[in-house]
Amino acid sequence: MDLTWSPEEEAFRRAAREWLAAHVPSPPLPSGDTRAGFAAHLAWERELFAARWSVVSWPEEYGGRGASLWEWLIFEEEYHRAGAPARVTQNGVFLLAPTLFRFGTAEQRARLLPRIAAAEDLWAQGWSEPEAGSDLAALRSRAVRADGGWRLTGHKTWTTRGAFCTHLFGLFRTGPQDARHRALTYFLVPLDAPGVTVRGFQRLDGDEGFAEVFLDDVFVPDADVLGEVGQGWTVAMATTGSERGLTLRSPGRFLHTAERLLELAREVGSGAHRDRVAQAWIDAQAYQWFTLEQVTAIAGGHEVGAEASLAKLFWSELDVRLHETAAELLGPEAELAGPWSKGFLFSLAGPIYAGTNEIQRNIVAERLLGLPRR
Amino acid sequence: MRFRVAEVDAALAEAAGGVLAKLTEPADAVWRGLAGAGVLGALVPGEAGLDENCLPPLMETLGHAGVAVPAAETIAVGAPLLAELPVLGGVLDGSVLLTVSLDTEAPVPFAADADLFVVGAGDRLRLFRREELGITPLASVDASRKLARLSVPSRGGVVVGEGASVVETAWLRGVLATAGLLVGLGGRMVELTVAYVRQREQFGVPVGSFQAVKHALADVVVELRFARASVLAAGWAQAAGEADTGVRTSAAKVLASEAARSTARAAIQCHGAMGYTTEYELHRYAKRAWALAADWGGPAEHRALVARALGLP
Numbered sequence A: 001m002d003l004t005w006s007p008e009e010e011a012f013r014r015a016a017r018e019w020l021a022a023h024v025p026s027p028p029l030p031s032g033d034t035r036a037g038f039a040a041h042l043a044w045e046r047e048l049f050a051a052r053w054s055v056v057s058w059p060e061e062y063g064g065r066g067a068s069l070w071e072w073l074i075f076e077e078e079y080h081r082a083g084a085p086a087r088v089t090q091n092g093v094f095l096l097a098p099t100l101f102r103f104g105t106a107e108q109r110a111r112l113l114p115r116i117a118a119a120e121d122l123w124a125q126g127w128s129e130p131e132a133g134s135d136l137a138a139l140r141s142r143a144v145r146a147d148g149g150w151r152l153t154g155h156k157t158w159t160t161r162g163a164f165c166t167h168l169f170g171l172f173r174t175g176p177q178d179a180r181h182r183a184l185t186y187f188l189v190p191l192d193a194p195g196v197t198v199r200g201f202q203r204l205d206g207d208e209g210f211a212e213v214f215l216d217d218v219f220v221p222d223a224d225v226l227g228e229v230g231q232g233w234t235v236a237m238a239t240t241g242s243e244r245g246l247t248l249r250s251p252g253r254f255l256h257t258a259e260r261l262l263e264l265a266r267e268v269g270s271g272a273h274r275d276r277v278a279q280a281w282i283d284a285q286a287y288q289w290f291t292l293e294q295v296t297a298i299a300g301g302h303e304v305g306a307e308a309s310l311a312k313l314f315w316s317e318l319d320v321r322l323h324e325t326a327a328e329l330l331g332p333e334a335e336l337a338g339p340w341s342k343g344f345l346f347s348l349a350g351p352i353y354a355g356t357n358e359i360q361r362n363i364v365a366e367r368l369l370g371l372p373r374r
Numbered sequence B: 001m002r003f004r005v006a007e008v009d010a011a012l013a014e015a016a017g018g019v020l021a022k023l024t025e026p027a028d029a030v031w032r033g034l035a036g037a038g039v040l041g042a043l044v045p046g047e048a049g050l051d052e053n054c055l056p057p058l059m060e061t062l063g064h065a066g067v068a069v070p071a072a073e074t075i076a077v078g079a080p081l082l083a084e085l086p087v088l089g090g091v092l093d094g095s096v097l098l099t100v101s102l103d104t105e106a107p108v109p110f111a112a113d114a115d116l117f118v119v120g121a122g123d124r125l126r127l128f129r130r131e132e133l134g135i136t137p138l139a140s141v142d143a144s145r146k147l148a149r150l151s152v153p154s155r156g157g158v159v160v161g162e163g164a165s166v167v168e169t170a171w172l173r174g175v176l177a178t179a180g181l182l183v184g185l186g187g188r189m190v191e192l193t194v195a196y197v198r199q200r201e202q203f204g205v206p207v208g209s210f211q212a213v214k215h216a217l218a219d220v221v222v223e224l225r226f227a228r229a230s231v232l233a234a235g236w237a238q239a240a241g242e243a244d245t246g247v248r249t250s251a252a253k254v255l256a257s258e259a260a261r262s263t264a265r266a267a268i269q270c271h272g273a274m275g276y277t278t279e280y281e282l283h284r285y286a287k288r289a290w291a292l293a294a295d296w297g298g299p300a301e302h303r304a305l306v307a308r309a310l311g312l313p
Helices: A007-023 A035-050 A069-081 A090-103 A106-117 A177-183 A232-238 A240-244 A251-268 A271-299 A307-335 A339-347 A357-368 B007-022 B027-036 B052-065 B071-082 B088-092 B164-199 B211-240 B245-276 B282-294 B299-309
Strands: A123-126 A142-146 A149-156 A167-173 A184-190 A196-201 A210-221 B098-101 B116-121 B124-129 B134-137 B148-151 B158-162
Touching: A007 A069, A069 A251, A069 A271, A090 A106, A090 A123, A090 A167, A090 A232, A123 A210, A142 A167, A149 A167, A149 A184, A167 A232, A177 A184, A184 A210, A184 A232, A251 A271, A251 A307, A271 A307, A271 B211, A271 B245, A271 B299, A307 A339, A307 A357, A307 B211, A357 B211, B007 B027, B007 B052, B052 B071, B052 B164, B052 B211, B071 B088, B071 B098, B071 B116, B071 B124, B071 B158, B071 B164, B116 B164, B124 B164, B158 B164, B164 B211, B164 B245, B164 B282, B211 B245, B245 B282, B245 B299
Parallel strands: A123 A167, B098 B116
Antiparallel strands: A142 A149, A149 A210, A167 A184, A196 A210, B116 B124, B124 B158, B134 B148
16 A cells, blocks of 8 residues: 655646636636536636646647546545636546547547547437437437438437537447347537437526427437447447546545535534534545545556446445435525535435436446346 | 555564464463564664554554454554563563553553553652562453552652653554554455455355445445555654644544444444454454454544644634
């Protein structure tokens, strides 16, 4: 065990901290899940890109700094610590980009990655459908062969920030329905293409951050198939590990929320809340240690598989607990609109998105413990 | 930055694991076996040359085996204090049984059988021989820990440590080691339960195929894995002398205690009536988990220590 940061890593931390301290918007931006807020967030992310802090772990040729996974964690910690805005480009940066790095052609990487880094192309995830949420393999949206490409028809929904994005990456069926996950293909679709209709709708927290996307005979050229035809499931699942664990929810976010909770408790708390606050802080620390353990394994060549489900279960439940504890501290004030009530409503989505926690528990039980499927 | 058990620390745990693979009872034979493998002197200055980083993996291995030996008391706390004394040889070869009490009000584990006692009071740690103390054996849930209540004379004994920081180090090592034992116990209970629910059939299918059973076990695996990482981090903090060592150690003990208790509960439930019998081995691990969860400070006590360190009202 050696949990000391190297002088280079400490220098990286200082550089990130200093830049963020000088540039993080104050007062905080409005929610990025509203149209006006989204525009303000884009301006921020373009500023981040201009200073090469938007995709620190990417190679320099695509706009990154070639930072190690450790440095990325440091950056994330500093980013949240500085109270910087949530990333509205996260689906492109953290979900599509890792997939492009792994499965994309050289042409796709050169064409798409710099525009993701620069917050020019804004990607939404087109996986869920009305009849296919956690049972993603049941999805019905289809792609049929056309001259030089494919024609897509179907209905995607619960698409985060879909109404504000420019592009959609999604899974479409290119074989028979009963082939389940074996006949899916991963497509990249511009949302201004003829035949695409996007309708925004409100989430539980009142923001208009959801959308349903209707595709009616939308043409997509062969160049916008990601990975092999019929291999969409493999391509998508290879990156769900990122979604469930590390890249979507770095520990910095929860460490920062735990610190805010401590401040709140010191301000308004009484002895009645002490145990819950201490426990929430302890759990946020535990998430950091577990993540460092995972990153060490990844740095040593380990591929994170079902262990990502352990992380997802833990951080999503932790986020709810942190916010519930804040609500206890606030008492009747918890009902007021504000960062804590907003955060609480958003935390309730965590146990649902990226694969519901019920599905994650099944994955842990079946793949890590070897319990029989039914 | 590297969050991984170092080779020297893994080697010690492996040496212990090798002994335990061959022998799991009687406890005194296991103890002598561990002594023969050089495990008991891990933290004794001038012996193995190891620091607190060795405790989490070693204790996890010993906890997993569930043997009734004073591992935390002797290896983590007592033996390192005896470096200058002639009795050290007997302790390290397993012929002399040592236990520790930093709270003389509480029942002391292994005290009914121990030959030597390190007793803490105030800023001083003293070593007593059995005949110098009043010892009242106590019946307990985990009978294998051989509890007794001590009556300690205000004078006498040999001072083996003095000063608040020496006592604090002894306490933190005991807490850390106990947390490690709890993680190992939890892991063993999960293994037993998985094996059982895979083969036990009801309604024509293995009970392990029921989602309620899967989810109960998945939840405790999450608790155990996060507790385990926290115990490793606390071990490193102790070895590195980090400023927040006390908080990290208390956090690890809270997580390990809660995880082991949850696991005992889930394991018994998933075993059904089989879990509620002493004819099957699960009860031994569950009882040890309940005992150790409360020993060296229970979750409420350590949560309060964390709260105080964080300046909570």
